[in-house]
Amino acid sequence: MKTKKQQLLNKKKPIMILGCTSDAGKSLIVTAICRLLANRGIKVAPFKAQNMSNNAAITEEGLEMGRAQYLQALAAKATPSVLMNPVLLKPSAETFSQVIVNGIVNNKISQLPWMGRKSLLWKEVQYALHRLQDDYEQVIIEGAGSPAEINLRAGDIVNMSVALECQADVYLVSDIDRGGSFAHLLGTWACLAPEEQKLIKGFVLNKFRGDPLLLGNAMDWLEEKTGIPTVANLPYYRHQLPEEDSFRLGSQWQRGKINVALIYYPYAANLDEFDPLLYQDDVNLVPVHQNRDLTLFDALILPGSKNSGASLTFLNTTGLDKSIQEFQRTGKLIMGICGGLQILGKTILDPLNIEDGNKQGLGLIALQTEICADKSTRQITLNWLEKRIKGYEIHHGKTITDAALGHFIAANTGWQQDNVYTTYIHGLFENKVFYNWFMRQIGGLENGFEWAEHLDNELDKLADMFAQHGWL
Template sequence: MRPIMLQGCTSDAGKSLLAAGLCRALVNRGFQVAPFKAQNMSNFAAITPDGGEIGRAQWLQAKACRLAPHTDMNPVLIKPESDMRSQVIVNGEVDHEVTKLPWMQRKQRLWPHVESALARLQSKYDVVVIEGAGSPAEVNLRAGDIVNMAVALHCNARVQLIADIHRGGAYAHLLGTWHCLSASEQNLVQGFVLNMFRGDASLLAPADEWILQQTGIAVSGCIPYWPHRLPDEDSWRHQSSFIQGQTNIAVVVYPYASNLDELDVLLQEEGVNLVPIRHGQSLVGFDAVILPGSKNSLASLAWLHEQGLAAQIPKVAHRFGICGGLQILGESLAAEDNSQQAQGLGLLPLTTSMQANKVTQLTTVKTEFDVSVTGYEIHHGKTSGKAEKHLDDELGWRQGQTIGVYLHDIFTNDDYRQWWLEQLGWRGQVRPWQQRIDQELDRLADMLERTGWVDNVVKQEG
């Protein structure tokens, strides 16, 4: 079967979620399916079994396909480190030479890796579900494109063009995007998808007929607004405020915060309330504060001081740092060349120095209370000191009610999550996380099947 490609009129049109749902629907129909995104830009990353780094969205899509994630599913990952600098991951590993190149000069170096990865997936699976990035209508970037129409043309993909109708102007977005494409690219578009719809779908009929007359392409799917409990691709959309009577956990969303999706597991527990802290608001009354990972720990630490949060964090009853958050909780941290050094919050007697080599691996270790936990490591830092051991292999420390770990996804371990929440005074029983993710993917696939969109996509083969 020819590859199916989901492209969007805009960023955040819902491509990642629809790709995951389509993957699971096709797998449930008996197809062997693999996901693919040539280039992802996100600080939400996952680790493959062989230690490669890919975007978290492709990790979820691999799970939807009931596959282990592989670097072929996302051969290029771009991780922003500042407004003008990003780290480039190629085939799961940092490529320092490509990282130094200007954006528009990277295609020559990266395109062969995209071709090879896609070819390997096509040789192994019945169908590859491909996700684009941003929009193919970003005409200023077309010369360097390795993720949208360049991929579609290369593999003769059947393109579904998605618009978020909730934003308004969806038909104009679809028509305008289609007009920005070349004739050969337009010929690959086989359906328009209206995503996030609320209301009476029958009211769309005149507009559906209009866009068919304008382009010769029919609306293949109208996807309803669907509140989901799956991890987001590259941004943490959760919004909440302090709720009296619940276990309230402040999550500090500083600049370059990474892998915030690993905290979604806490959101699903009854009586647990996570509150994003995006500016210098009060932390009074919170049961705990979490400092998540960071792609730039020094910049994130400076922001904490600017916002007045550095002085508040020690006053919160329980403190938990993950990766970059662990480094910030220590006494000091320094850049690899010592060009930048800073005092940490001093809540853990630890020092961190950045290293040239990046550690990326899946890991299973024992906790201080002799329970095994599994997660993944993504870090440049080397940390040491006199804090009490919390995890084996120098992956976690504690000092009183302050805990810092290098192990991402630690809260997805049900026993550990139960233990930590009980330390905060929570009384309840956690629900199995991995089972919930799988059930949610099936719910998503069933919803897409009911709309008729999956049928339309499969029938367009040829």
């Protein structure tokens, strides 16, 4: 029988991307490398041992994984699998996250303190990592946060523990747009143990906007200190790919455009499904996170939420509940998706206290939801308006109606009452037929397109950029 060391020698070394900070650009770089290598005919897979995000995706098997790794799998032209993200943390309270292990909620681990989880999760990470190494020619690994967070090292299952497990070739990325990039790189390297430092093959400057000549001899200085070269200076790259766990804030109502208000409450989830609205020139999608007059807007969307009860409490506390009810009286379209559906209803019952307890909803549609222990997760393909559309469900709640409401999109997953439309199906705007229907209701241009094709083109452009400025 081969020893573990011999087995590792027979496998191609994974490439691992670590960051000096959160939002250094790790996810985008992994995505770029996956598409670059896939376009070269290499069988490649992404891997992130543990992700923290309320942006999740559903696999063909109905299992839950991080949206970023799902996109990276598409970039790699591989079938998305929970092996690529065996542990997903979904924040649902200030100090609590639901733990998804191999695509399924694990309530036992969710209740454990952070530092008490490694013994249970590490074996799942090891299994997934080595399965991918067996099944693919090349694995591209993404770290989380920074490996220099020494207070978290004892419980690490995502950064240097993974690098050491597979003896990866590690590249350390710094966001030069933030400033202090060389200090970040030097300081992060210095915080690593000697055996970890040996794995670092190169430093990467990311999000560079200026004249490269302004860098002077800083890269030589850094290499003198560490013995590690700076292998790439990647430009600040504007793209239309989903963000891992954030959303663009700051847009304001604009005259001459279709203005859509997106209620941005705490624990809002899967906001990337609104990217088809976000990147249209004639549409202005405005995240609303404080009370204001909503009646100027052409439509209103309440998105999904990891904790519908807590999101509803936020609306009540800020006064946005009254503003939404006032908007409903204008007769303009209101769309509630998943958690938004629950919030727009009459009541949210939470007998198991999974979220935030029983709540009175906004009462704009005659629906009652009970938050249940079992979670509904599935991909959906159906015919609507004589066209084929795709989406997915991901929710704990079971909803019923006590009135003769019309169904919306599909029976028992969506309902309509007057100008209020609700559905449990995520991803609808990514379908051309739904986007055009929505615009038809609010007086906008019916210029939608199939978002999956658009993303595929964006991935190729990203790979081209990396081929020009990267090190592979």
